[in-house]
Amino acid sequence: xxxxKLIISDPASRKVTIxxxxxxxxxxxxxxxxxxxxxxxxxxxxxxRLKIAGGSDKDGIPMRSDIHGGAKKYVVLAGGTGFKPKxxxxxxxxxxxxxxxxxxxxxxxxxVEKHVKEKIEKKTPPTKPEPRxxxxxxxxxxx
Numbered sequence: 001x002x003x004x005k006l007i008i009s010d011p012a013s014r015k016v017t018i019x020x021x022x023x024x025x026x027x028x029x030x031x032x033x034x035x036x037x038x039x040x041x042x043x044x045x046x047x048x049r050l051k052i053a054g055g056s057d058k059d060g061i062p063m064r065s066d067i068h069g070g071a072k073k074y075v076v077l078a079g080g081t082g083f084k085p086k087x088x089x090x091x092x093x094x095x096x097x098x099x100x101x102x103x104x105x106x107x108x109x110x111x112v113e114k115h116v117k118e119k120i121e122k123k124t125p126p127t128k129p130e131p132r133x134x135x136x137x138x139x140x141x142x143x
Contacts, residue, residue: 002026002103006043008050010112019043029108034065034099037113047115054081054109055101063097063105070100 003022010016021029021043028042032052040048055063057072062082067073074093077083082096101108 002030004029004105005107006110007107008045008110008112012112012115029101030103032101034063040112049113049115050110051113052101052108053111055105056107057097057104058106061095061097063099065099067096067098068100069098070102070105072097 001023004020004026006019006021008017008019025044028038032038034052034054037049037051040046040050043050061072064075064081067075072095074095076091077094077096078089078091079085083092083094085091097105
């Protein structure tokens, strides 16, 4: 059973909210990838578009967008997510996770891309203006 801790940051209001999803509510996130944009209504956050920015598993192993799949892999890194070099040109073999969200993923970082304002407007069918002569009580000037 999938369980995710969602960290949702909103750049417009500069606020962060933390929520947890478990069970069937978490299922729409399985097999999504980093960088994808999802509708907030899938997660119970209607009116928002969310971009998956990053994440990690229960052991703290970070997800990288340049690694395919969702498995753990040892890769040689020169910087970026998962490794900060202490000197210029340093490279090191580190354990990272792929970009796909799986059952082992625990934490997901999401960024609000834009707020979707849903306006419900009643559309009335356009009415035709009646010709001036057909209006009751009005006589044409030629009579």
